[in-house]
Amino acid sequence: MSLTHGRRPLVFNAFLTNTVSHIHHGMWRHPDSRQARYTELELWLDLARTLERGHFDAIFFADTLGPMDVHEGGWKTSVRQGLQIPSGDPVVLLPALATVTEHLGLVATSSVAAEHPFVHARRFSTLDHLTGGRVGWNIVTGTRRSEARNLGHDDAAPHAERYAAAQEYAEVVYKLWERSWEDDAVIRDRESGRYSDETRVHAIDHVGPRYRVAGPHLAEPSPQRTPLIFQAGSSPAGRDFAARHAEGTFIAAHDPHSAAEVTADVRRRAVAHGRQADDILFIQGLTFVVGDTETEALARSAEIDEWLSDEAMLAHMSGTIGVDFAAIDLDRPIGDFTTERTQGIVAGLAAAAPDKSKTFRELTRWAWSQRVVGTPEQVADSLERWRQAGVDGVNVIYISLPGTYADFIEHVAPVLRDRGLMQREYRPGTLREKLFPGRGPRLPRRHPARQVTIAAAG
Amino acid sequence: MSLTHGRRPLVFNAFLTNTVSHIHHGMWRHPDSRQARYTELELWLDLARTLERGHFDAIFFADTLGPMDVHEGGWKTSVRQGLQIPSGDPVVLLPALATVTEHLGLVATSSVAAEHPFVHARRFSTLDHLTGGRVGWNIVTGTRRSEARNLGHDDAAPHAERYAAAQEYAEVVYKLWERSWEDDAVIRDRESGRYSDETRVHAIDHVGPRYRVAGPHLAEPSPQRTPLIFQAGSSPAGRDFAARHAEGTFIAAHDPHSAAEVTADVRRRAVAHGRQADDILFIQGLTFVVGDTETEALARSAEIDEWLSDEAMLAHMSGTIGVDFAAIDLDRPIGDFTTERTQGIVAGLAAAAPDKSKTFRELTRWAWSQRVVGTPEQVADSLERWRQAGVDGVNVIYISLPGTYADFIEHVAPVLRDRGLMQREYRPGTLREKLFPGRGPRLPRRHPARQVTIAAAG
Numbered sequence: 001m002s003l004t005h006g007r008r009p010l011v012f013n014a015f016l017t018n019t020v021s022h023i024h025h026g027m028w029r030h031p032d033s034r035q036a037r038y039t040e041l042e043l044w045l046d047l048a049r050t051l052e053r054g055h056f057d058a059i060f061f062a063d064t065l066g067p068m069d070v071h072e073g074g075w076k077t078s079v080r081q082g083l084q085i086p087s088g089d090p091v092v093l094l095p096a097l098a099t100v101t102e103h104l105g106l107v108a109t110s111s112v113a114a115e116h117p118f119v120h121a122r123r124f125s126t127l128d129h130l131t132g133g134r135v136g137w138n139i140v141t142g143t144r145r146s147e148a149r150n151l152g153h154d155d156a157a158p159h160a161e162r163y164a165a166a167q168e169y170a171e172v173v174y175k176l177w178e179r180s181w182e183d184d185a186v187i188r189d190r191e192s193g194r195y196s197d198e199t200r201v202h203a204i205d206h207v208g209p210r211y212r213v214a215g216p217h218l219a220e221p222s223p224q225r226t227p228l229i230f231q232a233g234s235s236p237a238g239r240d241f242a243a244r245h246a247e248g249t250f251i252a253a254h255d256p257h258s259a260a261e262v263t264a265d266v267r268r269r270a271v272a273h274g275r276q277a278d279d280i281l282f283i284q285g286l287t288f289v290v291g292d293t294e295t296e297a298l299a300r301s302a303e304i305d306e307w308l309s310d311e312a313m314l315a316h317m318s319g320t321i322g323v324d325f326a327a328i329d330l331d332r333p334i335g336d337f338t339t340e341r342t343q344g345i346v347a348g349l350a351a352a353a354p355d356k357s358k359t360f361r362e363l364t365r366w367a368w369s370q371r372v373v374g375t376p377e378q379v380a381d382s383l384e385r386w387r388q389a390g391v392d393g394v395n396v397i398y399i400s401l402p403g404t405y406a407d408f409i410e411h412v413a414p415v416l417r418d419r420g421l422m423q424r425e426y427r428p429g430t431l432r433e434k435l436f437p438g439r440g441p442r443l444p445r446r447h448p449a450r451q452v453t454i455a456a457a458g
Numbered sequence: 459m460s461l462t463h464g465r466r467p468l469v470f471n472a473f474l475t476n477t478v479s480h481i482h483h484g485m486w487r488h489p490d491s492r493q494a495r496y497t498e499l500e501l502w503l504d505l506a507r508t509l510e511r512g513h514f515d516a517i518f519f520a521d522t523l524g525p526m527d528v529h530e531g532g533w534k535t536s537v538r539q540g541l542q543i544p545s546g547d548p549v550v551l552l553p554a555l556a557t558v559t560e561h562l563g564l565v566a567t568s569s570v571a572a573e574h575p576f577v578h579a580r581r582f583s584t585l586d587h588l589t590g591g592r593v594g595w596n597i598v599t600g601t602r603r604s605e606a607r608n609l610g611h612d613d614a615a616p617h618a619e620r621y622a623a624a625q626e627y628a629e630v631v632y633k634l635w636e637r638s639w640e641d642d643a644v645i646r647d648r649e650s651g652r653y654s655d656e657t658r659v660h661a662i663d664h665v666g667p668r669y670r671v672a673g674p675h676l677a678e679p680s681p682q683r684t685p686l687i688f689q690a691g692s693s694p695a696g697r698d699f700a701a702r703h704a705e706g707t708f709i710a711a712h713d714p715h716s717a718a719e720v721t722a723d724v725r726r727r728a729v730a731h732g733r734q735a736d737d738i739l740f741i742q743g744l745t746f747v748v749g750d751t752e753t754e755a756l757a758r759s760a761e762i763d764e765w766l767s768d769e770a771m772l773a774h775m776s777g778t779i780g781v782d783f784a785a786i787d788l789d790r791p792i793g794d795f796t797t798e799r800t801q802g803i804v805a806g807l808a809a810a811a812p813d814k815s816k817t818f819r820e821l822t823r824w825a826w827s828q829r830v831v832g833t834p835e836q837v838a839d840s841l842e843r844w845r846q847a848g849v850d851g852v853n854v855i856y857i858s859l860p861g862t863y864a865d866f867i868e869h870v871a872p873v874l875r876d877r878g879l880m881q882r883e884y885r886p887g888t889l890r891e892k893l894f895p896g897r898g899p900r901l902p903r904r905h906p907a908r909q910v911t912i913a914a915a916g
Binding site for chain 1: 497
């Protein structure tokens with residue numbers, strides 16, 4: 001990375017799901033939280049306005065299509081706790097948010113397992129048009145058994161198969177977005193009555209192991225053509241997919257040191273695939289708990305712990321790791337688990353935990369939230385360290401919705417701006433131009449989306 | 459129908475697609491038309507505001523997933539003319555329109571062939587939440603070869619198979635919408651920390667010939683649970699599907715007499731399926747060309763004919779009927795075609811045409827638009843006749859977007875209101891309560907959506 005790269009402001013996204021409780025389970029009960037009103041448009045419109053006022057780069061919606069169902073052998077705990085269920089489709093929130101914002105990036109997850117690529121391609125072209133080029137797509141492949149069972153399968157496909165499917169899916173949508181309509185195909189010639197030059201619009205005639213798609217793409221080219229592409233993969237195959245395709249990748253490193261390892265590895269893989277190291281932005285998930293003094297911040301953090309639901313935090317951990325921790329003794333130190341049945345998994349978590357004397361309860365609270373606790377200045381110091389480790393931005397995890405973002409913008413953002421860590425104003429143009437200034441609205445030619453080919457005829 | 463039924467105001471929907479040119483092809487070139495800006499949010503927001511100001515009941519988006527490709531043996535004419543291509547996804551327009559309206563119904567087409575029912579069910583639940591219960595779903599089964607070829611098939615499935623698939627699809631989404639979450643499942647109990655009562659949320663465990671869906675539904679019950687259901691089927695199987703499922707059905711009768719035949723037939727079928735005759739609203743597609751005098755209206759109609767593109771109107775007719783009319787002599791009277799290769803089809807059209815001396819050109823202009831030409835009073839007289847024939851409402855086809863609707867609201871609506879043909883204000887409640895006053899927000903128990911069952915456990 002160049003020195004100037006290290007001094008660019010970080011990217012700030014609000015990191016959410018369209019649900020009651022995303023990560024800090026139990027917080028929906030807090031009197032200040034509006035999370036239980038997630039079905040109402042006004043919550044999201046307010047949030048989008050707040051984020052744009054605070055010059056956040058984007059709002060980023062994670063999503064899943066099946067509940068976590070490992071804790072106590074099923075999904076009942078998830079339902080009881082509002083643990084990412086009930087939930088709503090995130091994609092249909094984006095056009096509503098576009099009506100009250102002008103610059104905010106609008107990023108939603110859409111699963112390769114759930115949507116046909118032809119239909120998905122038109123939907124995201126439409127969103128890119130309606131938002132003036134502010135849309136991002138977070139590609140996921142569907143990892144949960146519960147998702148698979150909602151979509152006609154017995155279990156999630158094996159890892160390699162999912163990434164092979166995602167690879168072909170990407171090729172199909174790239175052909176539709178990048179090759180079906182030439183740049184000058186839409187002429188809107190009122191004299192001759194030709195809306196499009198039909199000689200410059202092409203079928204894609206994709207025939208692959210999983211998909212057959214004739215085309216042409218139904219949508220005319222949108223400002224970005226291909227929406228900004230996010231992908232988060234932590235396995236070797238996932239990292240490789242991100243290295244090939246992603247313009248932004250969400251990471252959940254335990255500390256700047258391990259973030260440096262991931263970013264270096266994925267950037268190296270990207271270069272091996274003919275891309276540039278700075279073609280990918282690494283966005284670290286972090287939670288901020290801030291006070292005027294460190295003591296105040298620590299007191300707030302302790303208060304949050306009181307609100308958290310142990311059962312839901314444990315169910316989230318069980319669901320993510322795939323081991324039912326329902327019967328575990330939450331008050332035992334992590335270090336004690338080395339001889340248990342679950343020792344491999346717990347030991348893995350313990351290895352990442354800085355302090356082996358912490359209890360399992362503390363681990364569940366700490367594992368998914370990456371809490372940064374301190375004064376605004378201490379937060380800025382922490383973010384400097386993340387930036388030095390090669391991180392380009394932060395997915396800000398909420399504790400309380402929408403209060404977390406309002407507080408961050410009021411108390412932390414001014415300090416970050418003074419330190420050059422957060423943008424003061426939006427750059428012009430599409431989301432891609434805002435995040436990769438000077439490169440134009442489209443993907444660079446070295447990206448695989450620009451390298452797909454279709455037969456010349458038709 | 460009761461006498462009072464015959465005196466209820468008609469339902470008025472704006473009938474559109476998210477595209478350049480829906481039915482009156484060539485009109486996009488007119489200086490007053492904004493159709494060529496269909497990719498911009500502002501056009502649709504303006505239109506929605508206009509429609510709500512004029513107390514239209516709903517905005518109704520038709521859709522297809524493949525271009526018309528019969529004329530000259532392919533889709534090039536469609537692309538050249540902007541004939542429903544390029545197009546955008548209509549579903550993602552709805553949440554944007556919800557932000558600028560309070561009462562307007564928001565109806566979009568979504569195809570059984572294109573969307574998985576589990577994903578579709580959550581998307582429409584989300585829309586119903588975000589809009590406060592104003593969403594309708596127009597069920598289509600996918601009839602075009604070009605659609606099929608975009609979705610992995612060689613051709614559209616046979617008619618009976620498509621309706622069998624639609625039947626199972628409806629069962630799956632009904633189970634998710636109506637049975638997965640009991641009415642009192644969502645408790646939001648901040649004291650106990652239970653968002654939902656997990657004993658009242660159920661898997662659906664649907665196993666059928668086409669779909670296997672475990673559930674539970676991801677979304678909590680929305681105001682209408684099942685969105686208002688539209689379906690337009692003209693074949694016997696289509697009429698039967700409408701009779702079972704539809705709350706609104708779009709018809710394109712040539713005159714009130716044939717409308718009376720359709721409405722009576724479908725209502726009879728509905729009663730045979732255990733529904734009431736007035737459980738289905740029949741919405742006739744009509745185009746209005748209005749002047750202060752009949753002479754002025756006729757002159758406007760002639761002016762519209764001048765703007766229409768013969769090539770595109772013919773391509774639309776070729777695409778709909780499935781016969782390439784590219785080489786036909788547009789100036790020959792319809793009556794002359796009785797000995798041609800295409801005689802069966804043309805004779806069918808000619809039989810429906812009131813005047814056999816009309817030319818083929820006149821037929822293409824007349825066939826899809828059902829033009830009513832006259833003064834506002836003459837339009838009201840015409841609508842009285844449609845209402846007497848059992849029609850409950852009108853899908854108003856645009857000539858120019860958004861001018862058609864603004865003109866209708868300014869010049870025709872006041873006369874219709876004076877005659878009791880159009881509502882003066884919105885009724886309270888969801889779209890279903892607005893269209894079926896006094897029945898509550900949910901489907902009646904006699905509807906098949908309320909009669910699906912799931913296993914009691916889980």
